[in-house]
Amino acid sequence: MNRRTYITLAALVCCLPVLAAQNSRQRVHAFAALPDWTGIWEWNQSDMDGTGEIPVAKMLEILRTTELYGHPPYNAAWDAKYRAASAALAAQRASGKAIAAEKDCMFGFPAQMAVIDDSFQLMVAPEQTVMLFERHEQRNIYTDGRPHPSPDDLWPTPEGDSIGHWEGETLVVDTIAREAGPIGFLATASPLSKHAHFKERIRMLNHDELEDQLTIEDPQALIRPWKMIIGYRRVTGLDRFIGFDCTHDRNPLVNGKWTIAPP
Amino acid sequence: MTGRLRTGRRHAALGIVGLMWALPVLAHHSIAMFDWNKPTTLAGTVRQFQWTNPHCFVQVQVGGGQGTTEWSVEMGSPSALYRAGWRPGTLKRGDKVTVIVAPTRDGTAGGLMMSAVTADGRRFGSPAQAGGPSRGAP
Secondary structure (H helix, E strand, O other): OOHHHHHHHHHHHHHHHHHHHHHHHHHHHHHHOOOOOOEEEEEOOOOOOOOOOOOHHHHHHHHHHOHHHOOOOEOHHHHHHHHHHHHHHHHHHHOOOOOOOOEOOOOOOOHHHOOOOOEEEEEEOOOEEEEEEOOOOEEEEEOOOOOOOOHHHOOOEOOOEEEEEEEOOEEEEEEEOEOOEEEEOOEEEEEEOOOOEEEEEEEEEEOOEEEEEEEEEOOOOEOOOEEEEEEEEEOOOOOOOOOOOOOOOOOOEEOOEEOOOOO | OHHHHHHHHHHHHHHHHHHHHHOOOOOOEOOOOEOOOOOEEEEEEEEEEEOOOOOOEEEEEEOOHHHOEEEEEEOOOHHHHHHOOOOOOOOOOOOEEEEEEEEEOOOOOEEEEEEEEEOOOOEEEOHHHOOOOEEOOO
């Protein structure tokens, strides 16, 4: 090792702590500029009773009033398919036969944003905001300035690809590449195409409330942007994040009907 | 007065059941398998409290001797129950418990819990849903 190498190494050793400190300070400042959404949240319609279930009357009210599970503003062709699918589902229900698609352990986007009795954890960092859902699903909303991946580096997923940026304390999110298909098993007759484009403006209303202004555009299926507001509140009564899975599912479909399996 | 209130609730429940067949479902699976028009009271003994996903269950033994029937009482998820104040140790084997369930439509000994009273007097769920036929009630 020659003298020049020794000097270079010495300079690096001297400078590294300074650079690290600068990076650390910048990162502290970057975090400090972000709103603190840390915590566990739930859809503000999750009015469970003391048995961990939603009273039936409340459930029906939610179904009637939740835009996401209502009638999408389809164009004529998709509307015809929607009405036919809805009629077929209603007929199947009326026959007493269960609908297999009306059961799932995963939701995907956007249904995961409006789920009764499930919670999600929010973690906001300068580079991304992460939503961790009870059902072990997650959304990564990258806020480091990156664009969506190029078309040849992008494939459809249940969550799609989300990028975002901050406008003041509002997180502006853009999501594409969501798998084509039903909005979720909560709305099996309401599909979106692979061209669906989701725009969100998420902001904190107060310490205990968040709001997501969601606009869905789908040039293949919708006649106009479909707008809705989904509200959230902080979860009380949880001292840890408790996951959900279907490991011990006791509700099999037997002869076309949901049942309770013996213990 | 009480009778009129109960009748009103019954009519409301009938309307709800009709709507439920026409609407999509929420949560983990359809609740159309349960008959909300026949809230049934079970007074029995806990054989097992399953603190499991996706649903917790209480196995309640109702009656005695040869006539004992074990009911599988379905509840929400551990996360949902925890928020409502339940813990894995809330019910233990041998505990006396009174629960009101929406029974399964297929007549098997199972149902969805609507409310519960534990042996030490803790109450969970909506008391407004009490009523209907009883099994094993004192």
